[in-house]
Amino acid sequence: MKHYDIIIIGGGPIGLACGIEAKKASLSYLILEKGALVNSLYNYPLNMTFFSTSERLEIGNVPFMSINSKPTRIEALEYYRRVTKQWELNIHLFEEVKGFEKTGVNYEIKSSKTEYTAENVIIATGFYDIPNLMNVSGEDLPKVTHYYKDPNFYAFQKVLVVGANNSAVDAAMETWRKGAKVTMVIREEGIGERVKYWVKPDIENRIKEGSITAHFSSQIKEIREKEVVISTPEGEKVIENDWVIAMTGYQPNLPFLQSLGINLSKDEIMKPQYSDESMETNLPNVYLAGVVCGGMNTHSLFIENSRVHAEQIVKAILEKRS
Template structure:
């Protein structure tokens, strides 16, 4: 933890993009403090234990540090180790388990209000991602203890009935792993097919399991209510059905933290949650407050990944460096 309260730059968020921003700044001789409400790479820590990234390891490298892996694509554990080692290599500064409450502008500086006191900086980089705020169905029973918006591992569910709401990568990966651990799986998918963005190596596997009847699926269906031991759905014909379920995973995506964005003085679009920013420097509508990574994507979180978020970090570091030089020359 940091005893120092004044920094040239404060980076909010210790995910890969936040670490990339701090590392790129360090390469230019600029110190920063990364403030994170959880642990380092908290979002990756919450991924399924045996998840494999869609992108190759080379494409999720940051700060020009090679990412050695035994396979072309890295898994969760390798990523956790890699980003930690990058942070160690650049000797980055962290204030962990510290929630940012709001960011105020006072003259030429920002005051970052946190659960552990205030910090000040001339520049702020917002790299908060989205994974800690799941999309909600807003249906009765969604808050029951037998419902979760995060999947970790299969072992608690062997020889039980599990329903998965969602037809994207998270739902497909969970369904396949659960099926292979003696779980009776039913998927509820809103569309007429699985999401087209599904990892290409998973699609034949899941479709074959569905074709064999080993994984049951309702397409064009919506979840309507959850009770202990069952979930109500409506299918395309309008017919209502109740499905037995010992546990339910709602895996329909995640959203940026709008409350924090507005507490920083930003004005996300009410529907898309998109923010105004300079596409060359990633500076927001607020001077000297920069946006890095998936926070730029609004509701379309599938459009920005580590591999393009890391480029934001380079542009931001260059812009901050140039601004600092201009101030010194003046």
């Protein structure tokens, strides 16, 4: 088995940042990513625009040049590819970590392809892989998706969008502009406060003029082959429907953390236990980085405010060694 000072689980922006810091400190490391490079960003909607400006997404002192002040998904993919190439990061793609266990002073890591040993493990697995389910009849029908990609697919179709935050609003606006008949089902009384400030007036005006139908304080009761049943303040409604885009949010793989022995808080946030200073968990020499640190509170951490985790972790590892 090949041995490393650090195994980094997750090849997103924060995982890459951890690899950069390890390389700067002359520590041997390997990044293991179960999908494509920055897999979560790859699976974002094709036309997505970040809320953050480009400089707030930078890692490794590599400038992020964007045509506009807010970079797009495709610009981010190209940027992190260039970062990976420029730093010549040691990364294995499409290799999933199945688990690890302590063996003496090291950890033995088992992946989908082989096994490794490492003195330290950094978990930077993000939160985009597990959607929050609605738990309604018909949610498993082929016409229901929790991931939205390309609006052209829905041209001239009857589309129902669930949710009122950025992903839902983008899906509603983009599919409507491609000719879809769009209905939104929203649990709250209005469009989410976190919606991008340049988009929020647009969706509210489309709803106000009747171009997009929105049912507030409502939820889906049942999904059928050609229609959807909705519970609204005015009573139950049945609407014709071809596709359901359920933008209900996502959650980190907390069962994976639990299977490793990392403690989670007992409340609904289920926040992992770690040191705010070193990012070390209750497991010695096992660290967390990025959005996964927030547990179910996935809106508390972003690329821009968790880049520093990489520096904190490598600093802690070096201090232990000294």
